[in-house]
Amino acid sequence: MNTARSGIKIIVCIMVAAMLTMAGCASSSSNVYTYEQTMQAQTVDTGTVESVKSVIIQASNPPVAGGAIGGVTGGVIGSSVGQGHGQGVATIVGALAGAAIGAAIEHEAGTKNGLEIVVNLDSYRTIVVVQEADAPIFPGDRVRVLTAPDGTTRISK
Template identity: 35%
Template sequence: MKRLLLLPVAAISLFTLAGCVNTAPYSGDVYSANQAKASQNVTYGTVVAIRPVQIQADSRTGGLLGGGSGALIGGLLGNQIGGGSGRKIATAAGAIGGAMAGTSVEDRANRINAVELEIRTDAGRDVVVVQKADRQFQPGQKVRLIGSGSNVSVAPY
């Protein structure tokens, strides 16, 4: 009976922790510690096109939280079935299925709504920047591209 009480607690823990994704680095309004007090390039341009996309954030636990919790829950559920070698097979199958399901849940929890912004710079160069959709942009809007290389964010002008 005590084993059955562990299942709801484990499931709640999985879904609570899987939602703990750090989305700040993908925002145009958040700077890393390395970017603070550092000189950044600024380029001016105009938004040409906007497309909603999603960013698949990396898991802070390397997928261990979702997969491990899912394997634990699946193994506990599988262990409730049958007896003898059938129980062992059900436990193993439950652990494998649970790990796959837990990893999938964690992956979905780590998706961030974002925008792909195509921008024509005042120098005539076309660039695309993807960042968290925490600000509204419109085609024709003047913007600033802050940073350089692979570390650029877009801000209103």
């Protein structure tokens, strides 16, 4: 019985570590560059912020890995409960509950606070950029608009 509990604790720790690892994979921050974005010339425009609106940035991929990891973990934990037919039911219920919890954790980890920033460029164009809310930007601020060769655009002061 003690060995089973130790095994369950190990599996739960692996599940949590895997989901936390997935949480930090992508960024739309004005302060974070991917390796591919370094050492490339970027176009710089300047302008004045017209408006700023708070938004939620959600990961575009459905939460699959968290659900799968949670389902396996829940099934293993459920299989250690009861005996016979009850053990089978506990395994199924544990797998379903684990999948739902794992998917919810992954979904939440993939959600970030963002800003929708409208900028009136000095070239008399108006653009909108959505990025993480990692730097304070307010209407009236003078900003730089950095556009990478791949079209990625970010606002910085």
